[in-house]
Amino acid sequence: MLSAASGPAEGSAKPPGPGPTTPRPVTRPPIRAELAPGVKANRQTPIGPLESPLPQTPQIHQPPHTAPPPTLLPETDRPVPKSRKPTPDDAPPPAPGRHAPTRAAPTPTPTPIDDAQPRGEMKVYKGLPVSQGIVIGRVLVVDDDLRHVARRAIRADAVPREQARFDRAVADSIAEIEAIHKQAEREMGEDAARIFLFHRGMLADKTLVGQIRAIIAKDLVSAEWAANQALSELAEHFRGKDNSVFATKVNDIDDLAHRLTRHLLGEEKSRLAGAQEGTVVVAQDLTPSQTAGFDRSKILGFATNLGGRTSHTAIIAKALEIPAVVGLQTLLRHAHDGMPIILDGDQGTVIVNPDDETLRTYARHIEQQRLFRLSLSELSDLPSITLDGVAVHVVGNIELPDEILKVIKSGGEGIGLYRTEYLYLTGNAEPTEADHYRAYKRCVELCQGRELVIRTVDLGADKYTQAREEVPERNPFLGNRSIRYCLRSVPMFKRQLRALLRASALGPVKMMFPLITSIGELRQAKFILNDVMEELEEDGHDFDRKIKVGMMVEVPSAALLADTFAREVDFFSIGTNDLVQYTLAVDRINERVAHLYQPTHPAVIKLIRDVARAARRHDTPVSCCGEAAGDLEYAMLLIGLGLRTLSVVGSSIPPLKRFIRSVGIQQCERVARQAMSLDSDVLISALLRDRARKAVPEAFDGRSAE
Ligand code: PEP
Ligand code: MG
Numbered sequence: 001m002l003s004a005a006s007g008p009a010e011g012s013a014k015p016p017g018p019g020p021t022t023p024r025p026v027t028r029p030p031i032r033a034e035l036a037p038g039v040k041a042n043r044q045t046p047i048g049p050l051e052s053p054l055p056q057t058p059q060i061h062q063p064p065h066t067a068p069p070p071t072l073l074p075e076t077d078r079p080v081p082k083s084r085k086p087t088p089d090d091a092p093p094p095a096p097g098r099h100a101p102t103r104a105a106p107t108p109t110p111t112p113i114d115d116a117q118p119r120g121e122m123k124v125y126k127g128l129p130v131s132q133g134i135v136i137g138r139v140l141v142v143d144d145d146l147r148h149v150a151r152r153a154i155r156a157d158a159v160p161r162e163q164a165r166f167d168r169a170v171a172d173s174i175a176e177i178e179a180i181h182k183q184a185e186r187e188m189g190e191d192a193a194r195i196f197l198f199h200r201g202m203l204a205d206k207t208l209v210g211q212i213r214a215i216i217a218k219d220l221v222s223a224e225w226a227a228n229q230a231l232s233e234l235a236e237h238f239r240g241k242d243n244s245v246f247a248t249k250v251n252d253i254d255d256l257a258h259r260l261t262r263h264l265l266g267e268e269k270s271r272l273a274g275a276q277e278g279t280v281v282v283a284q285d286l287t288p289s290q291t292a293g294f295d296r297s298k299i300l301g302f303a304t305n306l307g308g309r310t311s312h313t314a315i316i317a318k319a320l321e322i323p324a325v326v327g328l329q330t331l332l333r334h335a336h337d338g339m340p341i342i343l344d345g346d347q348g349t350v351i352v353n354p355d356d357e358t359l360r361t362y363a364r365h366i367e368q369q370r371l372f373r374l375s376l377s378e379l380s381d382l383p384s385i386t387l388d389g390v391a392v393h394v395v396g397n398i399e400l401p402d403e404i405l406k407v408i409k410s411g412g413e414g415i416g417l418y419r420t421e422y423l424y425l426t427g428n429a430e431p432t433e434a435d436h437y438r439a440y441k442r443c444v445e446l447c448q449g450r451e452l453v454i455r456t457v458d459l460g461a462d463k464y465t466q467a468r469e470e471v472p473e474r475n476p477f478l479g480n481r482s483i484r485y486c487l488r489s490v491p492m493f494k495r496q497l498r499a500l501l502r503a504s505a506l507g508p509v510k511m512m513f514p515l516i517t518s519i520g521e522l523r524q525a526k527f528i529l530n531d532v533m534e535e536l537e538e539d540g541h542d543f544d545r546k547i548k549v550g551m552m553v554e555v556p557s558a559a560l561l562a563d564t565f566a567r568e569v570d571f572f573s574i575g576t577n578d579l580v581q582y583t584l585a586v587d588r589i590n591e592r593v594a595h596l597y598q599p600t601h602p603a604v605i606k607l608i609r610d611v612a613r614a615a616r617r618h619d620t621p622v623s624c625c626g627e628a629a630g631d632l633e634y635a636m637l638l639i640g641l642g643l644r645t646l647s648v649v650g651s652s653i654p655p656l657k658r659f660i661r662s663v664g665i666q667q668c669e670r671v672a673r674q675a676m677s678l679d680s681d682v683l684i685s686a687l688l689r690d691r692a693r694k695a696v697p698e699a700f701d702g703r704s705a706e
Contacts, residue, residue, distance in 0.1 A: 133323030327591030380411035414451030416647025436499030482515035562614035576626025640672025
């Protein structure tokens with residue numbers, strides 16, 4: 001059981017205002033006055049226009065990415081707040097650990113706040129922006145992770161409902177324990193079964209139950225938090241006793257806490273299904289499949305306490321253009337159902353209970369972004385070439401076949417990375433060969449002759465739930481993931497390869513293996529591929545015998561041996577998400593070390609340079625498909641290092657194309673040379689930031705670097 005750590009993310013009262021990191025030719029709205037550190041903007045703080053309730057507008061919700069947003073806050077005759085002098089803090093620095101994101105946001109979907117009730121204290125949280133776009137909506141707390149019961153706040157008027165939830169969970173748990181007890185008596189005898197009587201007795205204990213109900217009412221917290229709180233105190237009490245009889249009680253109490261939590265959070269699972277229009281999901285964490293399953297007509301965005309920039313939940317959010325901020329650490333302590341919330345996926349800011357002025361500021365900004373987005377749309381049919389006529393191909397990363405439509409519409413020349421693991425994550429059972437084939441056939445059809453690179457399944461780490469494992473791995477990112485998993489599950493691997501090869505008969509398909517760390521692994525994978533080819537021939541299936549076979553370069557060993565690998569593959573695709581993680585020993589989804597996750601670290605750049613050089617020597621095409629390729633500043637470096645294909649999420653394509661069309665190759669090469677001469681990620685980030693802004697100021701809010 002974890003309690004949410006109080007972190008630096010919480011509570012600066014000064015809403016930073018939408019910042020400058022998204023390319024948009026707009027002036028940033030005025031920012032609120034500074035408060036002393038730690039002071040929260042609230043009704044008592046004389047800085048906001050909170051004395052009047054929000055205007056009584058009807059709730060209007062739009063499906064995402066459609067018509068212009070409605071006016072959020074229609075003029076009324078109530079006092080309009082004074083705008084405040086901008087402060088040097090107007091432009092908040094990008095979240096730690098990375099240079100500013102540079103993509104334009106998807107068209108946001110503002111949702112008006114119709115607030116009959118007075119709003120509570122406004123609070124501002126800072127997290128990691130992982131999927132761009134700004135939305136305004138209402139909080140829906142989803143908290144169904146048994147391992148991390150978070151401190152979820154509730155409103156005073158929700159106490160009776162929460163206590164009733166708790167009572168139900170107690171009753172259900174007692175019924176369950178009684179059934180287990182009966183079975184245990186039959187199977188283990190009366191004495192051994194008695195342990196369950198202890199469990200039952202605890203739940204029937206009015207003192208304990210009363211104590212938990214009281215915590216709910218007094219601390220205004222969720223039932224699962226209150227129960228875990230009381231039971232962990234009790235466990236602590238037994239733990240302190242120097243007697244092994246008491247030690248066994250600790251396990252019993254843990255067991256009980258787990259049972260109660262399961263009953264309570266079992267109810268939570270249905271909460272997503274019941275989301276209303278204009279919902280912003282707030283959770284401790286979300287799984288990739290939860291995110292992929294969001295009802296987009298209802299859910300505008302999400303904010304989580306945990307999570308990192310390149311977690312697959314983040315990647316899915318980006319692919320589906322669901323604005324998202326993660327790593328907020330303590331948001332769940334204060335956010336509760338129905339609270340108005342602004343989620344700024346460009347800056348990584350989340351504001352709960354925003355005041356009127358803040359709402360106006362963001363509403364204006366949302367409209368400006370929408371117009372900026374429109375101005376990029378004319379680029380989609382123009383070639384992706386630099387000022388001096390060099391082609392830099394921009395292709396798309398997808399998780400789901402239908403995303404191809406968006407990639408093409410955005411001007412993508414094809415698909416550089418199709419992550420097939422989502423076939424496994426979205427269904428309950430392992431996909432059959434027919435399931436694979438159906439998905440790949442659809443991709444080939446949608447691509448209409450354009451490049452399509454299908455990556456074989458990259459399960460493991462955060463891409464399949466460790467809960468499915470009987471014994472979860474201690475270090476899943478260093479464990480049985482990706483190609484390792486496939487080489488140990490050959491029948492499963494072969495099913496995918498069969499389908500993939502069969503799809504290659506329908507149109508141009510390339511394939512690549514993820515996480516190759518040694519030549520032996522690559523050869524083994526190719527050996528199995530040959531096996532499958534022979535089987536298909538025997539079965540009379542058509543396929544492309546000369547299918548191009550590539551590999552991801554995403555661990556240092558693969559980068560260091562690029563010369564060796566180049567002799568045995570048709571192409572490389574550099575995966576910076578993992579390359580950064582494995583080069584710098586920084587867990588890509590751990591928000592505590594997110595500041596150390598630096599694609600601009602000189603070691604990472606040297607590895608990329610060496611791969612690009614090896615590829616050139618062997619005439620092996622090389623692309624980059626990590627998230628960093630979608631960052632304009634980083635893209636400048638990659639082009640300068642010699643990369644001529646960048647594979648990015650659909651929403652990154654228009655700004656990236658515009659950037660490419662505005663720079664020269666020599667300019668990029670000069671920047672790359674300068675970057676290679678610097679010795680720290682901070683200096684390199686600053687250099688890229690400066691050079692990219694000088695080269696294409698309009699891509700960065702019209703500002704060049706000072
Ligand atoms: C990468 O590691 O950069 C990559 C593209 O693969 P994934 O994010 O799917 O692990
Ligand atoms: Mg990877």
